Amino acid sequence: MINAVMVGLGWWGKHSIEAVKDKSEKIKIIGACSKNSEQHSAYLKKNDLIIYKTYEDALKDKSVDAVILTTPHTTHTEQIIAAANHNKHVFVEKPMTLTKSDAIMCVEALKNKNLKLGIGFSRRFQPAYIDLLKMINDGEIGDLLHIEGEQSGPSAYKLKEGMWRASKKESPGGAMAARGTHVMDAMISIAGAVEKISCISERRVLDIDLDDTTSMLMKFKSGISGYLGTIYVTADIWRLHVYGSKGYLLMDAETRLVKKTLDNKETVINYPNANIVGLTLEAFADDVAGKATFPVTTDEAIDGVAAFEAMVKSAENNNNWISLD
Known part of the structure; x- marks a missing residue:
């Protein structure tokens, strides 16, 4: 089982947490963060999730294998590159990026560290x-x-x-x-x-x-x-x-x-x-x-x-x- 952190706590981030919580033997979401993590503290405590104040805090946690990005599309490139720099696998909601050049950069950053990329094409x-x-x-x-x-x-x-x-x-x-x-x-x-x-x-x-x-x-x-x-x-x-x-x-x-x-x-x-x-x-x-x-x-x-x-x-x-x- 891999340990993952949810990044972004809008309705889709929470829906994704609930899609695997107590249902999966392959992936466990152990914590979450957003630009205003404290506002979601009641939800996170109810679901026994670690509250990370910042994305950087989550990336520094050595128990975390992967990050799940349900964040604004324009932030994905920077967040994927940062995850690669901290040796974290990345699952990102679609679209991965808004430009082909950014997509190539993200794929290369992960590939160079032998890290995996997943995209939320659930259909x-x-x-x-x-x-x-x-x-x-x-x-x-x-x-x-x-x-x-x-x-x-x-x-x-x-x-x-x-x-x-x-x-x-x-x-x-x-x-x-x-x-x-x-x-x-x-x-x-x-x-x-x-x-x-x-x-x-x-x-x-x-x-x-x-x-x-x-x-x-x-x-x-x-x-x-x-x-x-x-x-x-x-x-x-x-x-x-x-x-x-x-x-x-x-x-x-x-x-x-x-x-x-x-x-x-x-x-x-x-x-x-x-x-x-x-x-x-x-x-x-x-x-x-x-x-x-x-x-x-x-x-x-x-x-x-x-x-x-x-x-x-x-x-x-x-x-x-x-x-x-």
Whole structure:
């Protein structure tokens, strides 16, 4: 079992703590810190967690194997480099960074110390997604032609001026950082790196200065085309639709998979809910322990950030197609 510290105690940090507390034999969160750790002292004491006043204090604790970063996106690069300098493995919430150059720097810093990187792409652990990927790899829908995906929901209505997630600096592309990046990661895991991208991202409803309606077209280096949409002010939806020359596979919810073949025969599989946040953290722990490789490769992590950065650049430049290096 590895010992980890939660860095960031917003709702997602606490949700992540509870996803493994008294449930995992692979990872134990022994303490936490935030910019105002003392304000969370009641919660931390209730959960028998060490209160670290600063991130530096947590990094200096030799009993800590890894840090889990649920912090503002613009802080990730500095925090990952600091963790590497203190020989700590890193699990970071998505997006890892906001620029490809920072992503490469973080990956190299960890690699140079033989440290592991995990990223919070929890949808990789949905049983429906795992089966979808296997069916694709087994050739059940033939040659891949096109992928469409969406993750949307109403969470931006909860954002208020002054919250870090309500800042364009932290959340360029509206819901892309919070939601759409999960779909981008799934697409990259299937189609490979993005070659070019064109994005429209606008504020249509919100009172705060944050985009709420974002969509993009993509061409992957593999030749596959794609579309991704992420809306911050509508009802919840997850959709991943993979078209092949022999049929298609459709996740029209996180726990439902549809397969349709050329003869119009349709197979529907419903799955139980899974503790995907806990499974993601346990997969990271397995990688640290040398038992299994984390499913998101460092190349895929960098490719995802590169696509994110290109998406933002396109939206800021009249939706022009942006080619990735």
